[in-house]
């Protein structure tokens with residue numbers, strides 16, 4: 249009784265806080281409140297981990313807590329790009345070791361240079377975000393470009409200069425230390441190559457720097473590598489993940505801890521799980537490309553809100569625990585007849601350091617072979633924290649067993665803010 253009273257008192261003391269919608273929410277019950285992305289809501293009571301009592305334009309109702317984020321005024325944010333932290337992490341070897349040890353990734357870039365070596369002769373290349381300079385060194389060693397501008401903003405650039413000299417490439421490769429946005433290069437380039445991809449393709453939004461560099465430094469008709477990119481999705485089973493994080497609370501050591509299940513679901517499943525290694529047999533359907541980006545025509549404002557659609561046909565019956573996401577990038581050949589090469593980070597391809605990203609549902613659903621699962625995905629970039637985004641999924645399941653039956657669901661995943 250005392251704890252309940254304390255709880256009640258605490259609730260009364262909770263300040264009313266402003267939140268902003270990160271995805272559209274459509275009320276399905278009378279006591280819920282609909283809102284759209286960007287709406288400013290006043291949260292009066294954090295009633296449960298999942299549902300909060302909120303107000304919008306004088307109307308009150310419950311809103312899902314994962315669909316809103318704290319409202320921060322842009323002027324309060326010093327470092328919306330978190331550059332100190334971001335470039336700091338590329339200043340030590342840990343990430344470079346992980347990237348260079350990733351053979352499918354690194355060897356794809358080498359293969360791209362090798363298979364285009366004749367066309368690269370006499371061309372000027374920019375390697376944006378060169379890190380240790382691996383791609384620049386591939387260019388200088390495997391082809392005969394006129395020059396390679398290796399651009400790197402992190403302190404690693406000092407080591408890169410040394411690596412270029414040690415490998416005898418200093419007459420071709422020049423290292424430019426600084427953010428590409430702020431650098432003056434000797435001139436425009438024929439090819440802009442970069443390894444900019446993050447989890448779910450866009451996370452960390454280095455792609456914005458690549459597009460900016462393209463518009464400033466790529467010659468008319470020049471080549472972007474990668475030349476296109478796609479985000480793929482599949483409904484999947486994740487039995488082990490569900491068992492370890494949720495079923496665990498049912499009866500550990502013979503005790504009833506089941507009241508912690510909703511807390512566990514909120515704590516473990518409200519954000520995406522990075523580096524999930526899924527098996528091809530966990531896919532309940534054939535994967536689908538939900539977004540495709542053309543790196544020659546994509547514009548920076550396009551990155552604010554990207555929308556994709558999907559329609560899966562369930563190929564084998566199983567428990568639908570969530571969606572798995574990953575990306576692929578394509579490298580068009582410099583000559584029209586050459587092959588387009590691809591790096592695919594999906595479960596049917598050799599494992600890369602990105603692995604896959606798992607987006608767990610709140611409650612699993614059993615799907616039967618032949619059912620259809622259609623819907624849409626929305627990537628909404630955080631307007632304040634520029635390296636972050638929220639991924640929202642809306643779906644409808646249509647059953648083959650019962651043509652009348654149709655279940656809908658929706659969930660939003662902040663990555664990370």
Ligand SMILES: C[S@@+](CC[C@H](N)C(=O)[O-])C[C@H]1O[C@@H](n2cnc3c(N)ncnc32)[C@H](O)[C@@H]1O
Pocket residue numbers: 334335338344347348376377378379380381382383399400401402404426427428429442443444445454457
């Ligand atoms: C994913 S790593 C790739 C490193 C290297 N190209 C490789 O393949 O091993 C991206 C690199 O780009 C750098 N970078 C990111 N944004 C940049 C910018 N705006 N200007 C210069 N360098 C940048 C980071 O510091 C990091 O070293």
